[in-house]
Amino acid sequence: MTGASEARAKIVLRAAAEIKDGMNVNLGIGLPTMLGDQAEHKRAVMLQSENGLLGIGPYPAAGAADPDLINAGKETVTAVPGASFFDSAESFAMIRGGHIDLAILGGMEVSERGDLANWMIPGKMVKGMGGAMDLVHGAKRVVVIMEHTTRTGESRVKRECTLPLTGTGVVHRLITDLAVFDVVGDLGMVLTELQPGVSVDDVVAATDARFTVAANVG
């Protein structure tokens, strides 16, 4: 594995533990989509796809793909027994209305106050926010997963986000290839777990944001 894919594998492995039996979960496009396979091992988890499916199943068998059945990343998928289809307004009623237990989203930057930037690099990359701005306010719990630093080694975990924001004070937990942080009211960012083989000093060196370290870490 390359360094980047190794980092992503670590993040996905840790993020899978966020998904608990019985949850309704929305997985964002990109890295979070890789969690779909992990969720299959949990009981009674329903994965929601904001394009109108509650109950995403595995990818289709070879030759069985159906162009009418895709996830929000436009990949061909299947639907599990007990799944339902609906329109986009009803889908976001689920999201904004607090019916989704957990949203796991990709990130570009997260600030120490739980601000998230994940949809645009001005003048360079134009993707659009998709459902992320609705999800960060509507899901009961918002977990962001991303690589800790950019390709050039710059911290993505920042005092202030520099990229256009997706939401302010919306991230409950951040999982990177180095550590897990919770954003806790007045305390701000708290380092709660280290990835295997990583020290608190490693995290400090790679992080622009100010954070405290939970008593049981290090």
Added chain:
Amino acid sequence: MSKGKVMTSFADAVADVGDGSVLIVGGFGLAGCPEHSISALRDRGVKDLVVVSNNCGVDDFGLGLLLENHQIRKMVSSYVGENRLFEQQYLSGELEVEFNPQGTLAERMRAGGSGIPAFYTPAGLGTEVANGKEVREFDGREYLLERANTGDFALVKAWKGDPLGNLVYRETARNFNPLAAMAGRITIAEVEELVDVGELDADQVHTPGIFVQRILAGDGYEKRIERLVEQSA
């Protein structure tokens, strides 16, 4: 020539779409994309269109065809990550773009078709989406005021329909289509199968025909797959 709502050709169905028209277009990615109506608009060559649609197709299919032909002046969208042409035209300033949070985009259509001029939502608070918009607190939380959206025309795609305009969608090809149908002053529905009145189970109709002004069946849907992913054997 037409008989009731049933149109005989896609050229006729879009014949009065003029330069500068506002179009609400259903589909998510290429699923539920009204591909024949879009092709007819490309052939008609109308310009300066304002298109409200979640995505903008891919470079050579769906709404990408209208981009390629420089027929779109402004897009109102939520996610266009897969379209290089879109990115080029936007970054060069040729294409005006308004990004809406996806749930806001959907609700703007639903509200527009429902006689609700505006609504409050938390999506976009504290971001550039909130610029110039009223913020109001309800029950201790802040919300943004968003306006409803309607179009001169809506282009939608359904699985089955009948001559009264009743529509049934299939799987995730439903997406924005029922909302677009509500938001169009003239809604043009294309279907894979046009069945006789009475054949659709009234309990299973997704879009009641009252929202549809024109309907016709399209031949040979390409239904292109944007990202084919299969289980590895």
